[in-house]
Amino acid sequence: MCCDNIFTxxxxxxxxxxxxxxxxxxxxxxxxSYHLFISPAACGRHGSLAAQMExxxxxxxxxxxxxxxxxxxxxxxxxxEAADLLIAMRTDRGLRPKVFSLFVSxxxxxxxxxxxxxxxxxxxKYPDIQFISCHMNPTxxxxxxxxxxxxxxxxxxxxxxxxxTDTGVNIIGVLQELHPDMEIFEVLRRMGAxxxxxxxxxxxxxxxxxxxxxxxxxxVAPPGKYASRNMRQKLGIPFVMALTAFRPExxxxxxxxxxxxxxxxxxxxTAYESAAENALKETxxxxxxxxxxxDGEAVNRPFEFxxxxxxxGFTVHSIYEQKLIPADEEDFQWVREKHPEIPIYQPxxxxxxxxxxxxxxxxxxxxxxGYLSGARHVVDLGGQNGLYGYQGVVRLMEMIxxxxxxxxxxxxxxxxxxxxx
Amino acid sequence: xxxxWITLPAxxxxxxxxxxxxxxxxxxSVVHDASGCTGNYTGYDEPRWFGTRSKVFCSGLxxxxxxxxxxxxxxxxxxAAGEDIDPTVYAVIGSPVPMVIGSDMKGIAHxxxxxxxxxxxxxxxxxxxxxxxxxSEALCALIRRFTEKPxxxxxxxxxxxxxxxxxxxxxxxxxxxxxxxxxxxYRVMGKMMMGASIDQIRKLASAEVNLVVSVSGFxxxxxxxxxxxxxxVAGNPVGSSEEVFSLIEQTRADRKSRVxxxxxxxxxxxxxxQITANSxxxxxxxxxxxxxxxxxxxxxxxxxxxxxxxxxxTDEDSVASLxxxxxxxxxxxxxxxxxxxxAAGLELISLPHSALSSKLCxxxxxxxxxxxxxxxxxxxxxxxxxxxxxxxxx
Numbered sequence: 160m161c162c163d164n165i166f167t168x169x170x171x172x173x174x175x176x177x178x179x180x181x182x183x184x185x186x187x188x189x190x191x192s193y194h195l196f197i198s199p200a201a202c203g204r205h206g207s208l209a210a211q212m213e214x215x216x217x218x219x220x221x222x223x224x225x226x227x228x229x230x231x232x233x234x235x236x237x238x239x240e241a242a243d244l245l246i247a248m249r250t251d252r253g254l255r256p257k258v259f260s261l262f263v264s265x266x267x268x269x270x271x272x273x274x275x276x277x278x279x280x281x282x283x284k285y286p287d288i289q290f291i292s293c294h295m296n297p298t299x300x301x302x303x304x305x306x307x308x309x310x311x312x313x314x315x316x317x318x319x320x321x322x323x324t325d326t327g328v329n330i331i332g333v334l335q336e337l338h339p340d341m342e343i344f345e346v347l348r349r350m351g352a353x354x355x356x357x358x359x360x361x362x363x364x365x366x367x368x369x370x371x372x373x374x375x376x377x378x379v380a381p382p383g384k385y386a387s388r389n390m391r392q393k394l395g396i397p398f399v400m401a402l403t404a405f406r407p408e409x410x411x412x413x414x415x416x417x418x419x420x421x422x423x424x425x426x427x428x429t430a431y432e433s434a435a436e437n438a439l440k441e442t443x444x445x446x447x448x449x450x451x452x453x454d455g456e457a458v459n460r461p462f463e464f465x466x467x468x469x470x471x472g473f474t475v476h477s478i479y480e481q482k483l484i485p486a487d488e489e490d491f492q493w494v495r496e497k498h499p500e501i502p503i504y505q506p507x508x509x510x511x512x513x514x515x516x517x518x519x520x521x522x523x524x525x526x527x528x529g530y531l532s533g534a535r536h537v538v539d540l541g542g543q544n545g546l547y548g549y550q551g552v553v554r555l556m557e558m559i560x561x562x563x564x565x566x567x568x569x570x571x572x573x574x575x576x577x578x579x580x
Numbered sequence: 581x582x583x584x585w586i587t588l589p590a591x592x593x594x595x596x597x598x599x600x601x602x603x604x605x606x607x608x609s610v611v612h613d614a615s616g617c618t619g620n621y622t623g624y625d626e627p628r629w630f631g632t633r634s635k636v637f638c639s640g641l642x643x644x645x646x647x648x649x650x651x652x653x654x655x656x657x658x659x660a661a662g663e664d665i666d667p668t669v670y671a672v673i674g675s676p677v678p679m680v681i682g683s684d685m686k687g688i689a690h691x692x693x694x695x696x697x698x699x700x701x702x703x704x705x706x707x708x709x710x711x712x713x714x715x716s717e718a719l720c721a722l723i724r725r726f727t728e729k730p731x732x733x734x735x736x737x738x739x740x741x742x743x744x745x746x747x748x749x750x751x752x753x754x755x756x757x758x759x760x761x762x763x764x765x766y767r768v769m770g771k772m773m774m775g776a777s778i779d780q781i782r783k784l785a786s787a788e789v790n791l792v793v794s795v796s797g798f799x800x801x802x803x804x805x806x807x808x809x810x811x812x813v814a815g816n817p818v819g820s821s822e823e824v825f826s827l828i829e830q831t832r833a834d835r836k837s838r839v840x841x842x843x844x845x846x847x848x849x850x851x852x853x854q855i856t857a858n859s860x861x862x863x864x865x866x867x868x869x870x871x872x873x874x875x876x877x878x879x880x881x882x883x884x885x886x887x888x889x890x891x892x893x894t895d896e897d898s899v900a901s902l903x904x905x906x907x908x909x910x911x912x913x914x915x916x917x918x919x920x921x922x923a924a925g926l927e928l929i930s931l932p933h934s935a936l937s938s939k940l941c942x943x944x945x946x947x948x949x950x951x952x953x954x955x956x957x958x959x960x961x962x963x964x965x966x967x968x969x970x971x972x973x974x
Contacts, residue, residue, distance in 0.1 A: 168653075170660075171637055171639075172638075175629050198676075200591070201708070212939075244584065266679075269681060513633075
C-alpha cells in the first residue's frame with residue numbers, strides 16, 4: 160500500500176468516507192426533469208435514500224425488475240406503462256416534465272435493452288417531452304466513458320442548437336456551481352463574457368437552453384471533457400480545458416489558455432496571484448509542524464495540489480489517490496522524484512482496513528484521507544466544492560487554517576454529507 | 581402500478597443480509613459487483629460501518645471481466661487480500677451482474693477454499709431478494725458447516741437467533757436482550773448474528789432452547805430443531821411484556837416449540853419484520869384486550885408465524901391499496917410509510933425500520949425492551965380507544 164504498491168488492482172474497500180454525488184443527483188440537475196430508474200430493487204436503494212435525505216425524492220421513481228422480467232428481457236411494456244403513469248401524475252400536479260430520463264443499471268449492458276427505441280416510442284407519444292437514456296453502470300469504470308463522464312454527457316445532451324451565439328460561457332465538468340467569490344467570474348467578464356453559465360443556475364428548462372447560446376465551454380474538471388466534445392459537435396460550442404489548479408503558475412497559465420480560446424487579452428492577474436501565493440505561504444507558516452494529508456476525492460489532481468503545497472513550504476504527510484489520472488501524471492512524477500518519502504495510499508486497498516492511524520499532528524484535506532488516516536484535523540471538502548483559481552487557493556487555505564484550529568468530528572462530518580457510491 | 585415505487589425506497593437487499601451476518605466473524609466478505617452494491621451495504625445498510633475493522637470488500641467487477649467470465653481475477657484478489665488479513669472465513673457474495681452472466685459463486689468459494697484452506701462460502705444473491713433471506717441463508721450455511729454435535733446440553737443454555745442491525749438497529753437492542761436473558765438466569769451461548777463468532781456457532785447445539793427474535797433466524801431455528809432436537813420460541817420481548825420469557829420456560833419444560841402469533845383483525849396495522857410485529861401485536865392485545873391488529877409484511881413471511889388474515893405486501897402499490905381500504909385507523913410502521921398519500925388519514929405511530937429507511941431513521945429506532953416500545957404500545961391502545969369513541973388522536 161505504500162509507495163511500492165501504488166495503483167494496484169485489488170479488492171476494493173469502501174470506507175464510510177468514500178463516495179460522491181451518484182449519477183441520479185447529476186441527472187436531477189436538468190431543470191424540470193423526471194427520472195425513472197429501471198433495475199433490480201437493490202440497485203436503486205442507495206440513490207433513493209440519498210435523494211430522500213436531500214429532498215430530491217419527488218422527481219424519481221423506481222421500476223423494480225423481477226427475475227421473470229430479467230430472464231425474458233421483456234419489460235419494455237412495463238417501462239412504457241410506468242412512464243405513462245408518471246407523466247400523467249406529474250401533469251395532474253402541474254409539474255409535467257420537460258425531460259424524462261430512463262436510468263438503467265449494470266445488468267442492462269449485458270441484457271441489451273434497446274432503451275433508445277423505448278425513448279423514441281415515448282417521444283412520439285409525448286412530443287413535448289425529451290426522453291433520454293442514462294446509465295448507472297460502474298462496470299464501465301475502466302472504459303473511456305465511465306458513469307461520471309457519461310452522465311455529464313447526458314445532462315448536456317438535452318440542450319438544443321441555438322439560433323445564435325452570445326458572449327456567454329459555460330462552466331462544464333463540475334456539478335456544483337463555483338463559489339461566487341471566485342475571481343473567474345470577474346476575469347471572464349473582463350475577457351468579454353457577459354454571462355458565466357452553469358447548469359445549477361437554472362430552474363426552468365427554457366432557461367437552461369441559454370447554455371446552448373454560449374460561445375465557449377470552459378472545462379474545469381476532467382469528467383466534462385467528453386460532454387464538451389459532443390457539445391462542440393452538436394451545438395458548435397468549442398471548449399477549452401481549464402482544469403482546477405492550485406499552483407499559482409498553473410492558474411495563470413490556465414487563464415492564458417482561456418483568454419486565447421476567447422480571443423481576448425488576459426487581464427492583469429498579478430493581484431490575484433499574489434493573494435494566492437501569500438495565502439499559501441502564510442498558511443504554511445501558520446501551520447508550522449502540522450502536516451497536510453492530500454485526498455484525491457477532495458481535489459481532482461491531488462499531485463498538482465501536493466506540489467503546490469510543497470513549493471509553498473508545507474510538509475505533505477501522505478497522499479490518498481485510488482487511480483492516477485493522465486492530467487495529474489506530470490505532477491505525480493515530480494512528487495515521486497523530489498519527495499519519494501511521501502507515501503501514496505490507495506484508499507480502496509484492502510490494507511487500509513488494517514492500517515495504523517497517524518499519531519502525527521496533521522490536517523487531512525478531504526473525507527477519505529481524514530477517515531483513513533485518523534488525522535485530528537479534517538477539512539470538510541468533497542469534490543472541490545466550488546473552488547477555482549486563485550480565490551480557490553485562498554479559500555482552501557482558510558479552510559485548512561480553520562481545520563487546524565479544531566478537532567474534527569469525523570462521524571458528524573460524514574453524517575452531514577450525503578455520499579453515494 | 582405493480583413494482584413501481586414512487587415514494588418508498590427498496591428494502592435492504594439479500595447481499596446486504598449476507599454481509600451483515602458475516603460482519604462479526606473475522607472473515608473476508610466480498611460482494612462480486614462493480615461498486616454500487618457494496619456501496620448500498622457499507623453506506624446505507626450497515627449502521628456499524630463507521631470505525632469498524634470488519635473486512636467487507638467489493639470485487640471491482642468490470643465489463644470485460646463480466647463478458648469474459650474472468651473469475652480468476654476475483655480469486656487472485658481474494659487470495660491476495662487473505663494473505664494480508666488472515667481471515668477466519670471467506671464469503672463470496674453475488675449481485676445482479678453475476679446473476680446475469682451465470683457466475684457460480686459456490687464454485688468460486690469452493691475453488692478459493694481449495695487454494696487457501698480457509699473455509700469459504702458462496703452465495704448466489706442477486707439483489708432481487710431481501711436482506712432477511714440473505715441472513716437466513718448465511719446463518720444456515722454457517723450452522724451446516726460449523727455446528728458440532730454436542731457432548732452435553734447446557735442447562736439454561738439459550739441461543740438468540742436473528743439479531744441483525746437492519747431489524748434491531750445499532751442502539752444496544754441486542755445487548756439489552758442478552759442482559760434480559762442473563763438476568764433471568766439463562767446462559768446466552770450463541771448471539772446470532774450480532775456479537776457472533778465461529779466458536780459460538782460450533783457450540784450452538786449445546787443450548788437447551790433457541791429464541792428466534794426476527795424472521796431472519798427462523799430457518800436456522802428449524803434447522804437446529806430438525807438436526808439437534810432443540811426447540812425454539814419465536815418471539816421478541818417488547819416493552820415490559822414477560823410473555824416471551826414465560827414461553828421459554830414452558831418450552832424448556834415440554835420441549836415443544838412455540839411461536840407468538842394471532843389472527844388479524846381491523847383497527848391497527850403494523851408493517852414491519854414478522855416476529856417483532858407479531859410480538860408487538862400480542863403486547864398491544866395483552867395491554868388493551870379486544871384491540872384489532874393486523875400484521876402486514878413487506879419482508880419475509882413465514883407461514884408458521886402468520887396469523888389468519890395477516891397480509892403479504894409485494895410492492896408500494898399493494899401497501900397503498902391496503903391503506904386505502906379504510907380498515908385501519910392507526911399505522912405502526914417506519915415513518916417513510918407516512919409519506920404515502922394513502923396514509924394521510926391514519927394516525928402514524930413511528931417504528932423505524934433500518935432495513936427500509938436506513939440512516940434516515942436508524943438513530944430513532946426504539947429499544948424493544950423497556951419504556952420506548954412500551955410507549956408505542958400505550959399509544960396504540962390510546963389510538964384504539966379514541967377510534968372506538970369516534971374521535972381521532974391525530
